[in-house]
Amino acid sequence: MDRPESPDPLAGSTRDFLTRPEPDLAAKAVAFSRWHDARIGFGGFPYAKRLTGAPTPRAALRLLDGSLQEGLNFSSQDYLGLASHPAVKAAACAAVGCYGVHSAGSSALAGEMDLAGPVAAGLGELLRMPHVTLFPTGWAAGYGVVRGLVRETDHVVIDLLAHNCLMEGALAATRKVVPFLHLDVAHARQKLAGIREREPQAGILLVTESLFSMDADTPRIAAFQDLADEFGARLLVDVAHDLGCLGETGGGQLERQGCLGRVDLVIGSFSKTFASNGGFVGCRDRAVHDYLRYFAPPNTFSNALGPVQLAVVAETLRIVRAEEGGVRRTALLRAVHALRGGLVAHGVKVLGAAAPIVPTYIGSAAAGRRAVKLCGERGVLVNLVEFPAVARNASRFRLQVMATHTPEECEMAARVVAGALEEAQAAEAPGEPSAA
Numbered sequence: 362m363d364r365p366e367s368p369d370p371l372a373g374s375t376r377d378f379l380t381r382p383e384p385d386l387a388a389k390a391v392a393f394s395r396w397h398d399a400r401i402g403f404g405g406f407p408y409a410k411r412l413t414g415a416p417t418p419r420a421a422l423r424l425l426d427g428s429l430q431e432g433l434n435f436s437s438q439d440y441l442g443l444a445s446h447p448a449v450k451a452a453a454c455a456a457v458g459c460y461g462v463h464s465a466g467s468s469a470l471a472g473e474m475d476l477a478g479p480v481a482a483g484l485g486e487l488l489r490m491p492h493v494t495l496f497p498t499g500w501a502a503g504y505g506v507v508r509g510l511v512r513e514t515d516h517v518v519i520d521l522l523a524h525n526c527l528m529e530g531a532l533a534a535t536r537k538v539v540p541f542l543h544l545d546v547a548h549a550r551q552k553l554a555g556i557r558e559r560e561p562q563a564g565i566l567l568v569t570e571s572l573f574s575m576d577a578d579t580p581r582i583a584a585f586q587d588l589a590d591e592f593g594a595r596l597l598v599d600v601a602h603d604l605g606c607l608g609e610t611g612g613g614q615l616e617r618q619g620c621l622g623r624v625d626l627v628i629g630s631f632s633k634t635f636a637s638n639g640g641f642v643g644c645r646d647r648a649v650h651d652y653l654r655y656f657a658p659p660n661t662f663s664n665a666l667g668p669v670q671l672a673v674v675a676e677t678l679r680i681v682r683a684e685e686g687g688v689r690r691t692a693l694l695r696a697v698h699a700l701r702g703g704l705v706a707h708g709v710k711v712l713g714a715a716a717p718i719v720p721t722y723i724g725s726a727a728a729g730r731r732a733v734k735l736c737g738e739r740g741v742l743v744n745l746v747e748f749p750a751v752a753r754n755a756s757r758f759r760l761q762v763m764a765t766h767t768p769e770e771c772e773m774a775a776r777v778v779a780g781a782l783e784e785a786q787a788a789e790a791p792g793e794p795s796a797a
């Protein structure tokens with residue numbers, strides 16, 4: 362019998378394997394597995410990589426084919442470089458001595474440790490919000506707050522590019538999920554006005570992010586809160602990528618836009634700046650805070666943050682709010698400007714504004730797959746984002762900068778990335794001038 366041809370590793374996307382009209386549920390997985398193997402065989406497969414040490418500016422990653430890529434690391438999220446900070450590591454060790462290693466219960470029962478109190482209070486001060494609920498992960502916080510508050514008669518009016526946790530929460534809670542064009546206040550207003558006209562009594566959650574990670578762009582947050590107030594909706598803002606690492610005192614885009622303490626609900630993650638798994642929801646109403654503890658499913662049906670996670674967040678939060686936090690934020694922005702400047706100087710299209718994520722536009726999936734392989738071989742470790750995480754033919758690198766990257770390292774990385782993109786794009790269209 363003829364063996365079926367191996368799939369083209371430069372074509373297709375995960376979307377092709379989402380559904381398959383066969384009675385065996387595993388059929389789609391079998392088809393996916395062949396494509397996945399073909400992509401691994403191509404080399405430089407950019408997903409499911411494993412770090413061999415700490416997420417520092419120089420690191421080594423083990424790829425699924427067993428090979429090792431070593432070099433400048435722009436693929437880890439540790440924006441202020443706190444994951445290897447001596448005081449943070451010491452706090453983690455001390456917590457093990459005191460509390461052991463496990464939370465042993467959900468926060469709705471007896472799993473939350475008393476370390477959670479100061480963590481929630483410190484976050485509340487940073488956000489200028491009186492109430493903070495902790496969650497096992499940022500994803501769980503996003504999913505949990507939407508699923509916890511919204512019922513099937515309610516509407517979720519949500520930025521088209523909002524994070525998966527928010528979208529999944531919305532889709533699980535109601536069929537009335539209404540996307541608006543990315544960052545577009547006027548379009549959101551149109552949606553809210555339409556809902557209010559048809560259903561004056563419906564509950565509405567308006568959802569956006571303070572820094573969108575695929576595009577490094579930011580909405581006008583006060584305009585969204587005004588809109589929510591005008592239409593009797595509640596605004597939820599996801600601050601996962603900027604809280605702690607941007608803003609004069611670490612208050613992120615909320616602080617930069619004078620919105621600290623002004624929005625109804627805030628969700629965030631510890632996994633980008635606070636060196637730990639975990640997430641939180643900040644709110645202005647004590648009633649909502651109490652309600653979420655019991656009605657947000659991840660808080661009732663999943664274990665609370667463990668002692669090491671809480672101790673790490675307590676210590677990183679202390680650093681973020683101390684003078685050292687400001688010094689690290691300045692170093693982060695210096696590195697970001699060096700990287701963005703270097704990329705632009707080499708003719709690379711960089712999206713958005715200065716932030717710890719530097720999205721570098723590529724275009725076709727094939728060019729992205731070739732370029733990420735070349736970068737890894739040349740000692741620059743980056744993440745590739747492809748359709749359906751972004752629009753079709755809008756592949757990009759997502760370079761994640763740390764305060765501990767030097768400007769020289771950023772300039773070196775920019776040179777390598779630009780060269781790899783130029784070669785990959787030239788391979789796309791032989792004979793035509795390349796447009797890196």
Ligand SMILES: Cc1ncc(COP(=O)(O)O)c(C=O)c1O
Pocket residue numbers: 498499500501503524526570574599601602629630631632638639640
């Ligand atoms: C905007 C946004 N919200 C929430 C999350 C989820 O955070 P966590 O990694 O802590 O689950 C992420 C992480 O990818 C994110 O980018």
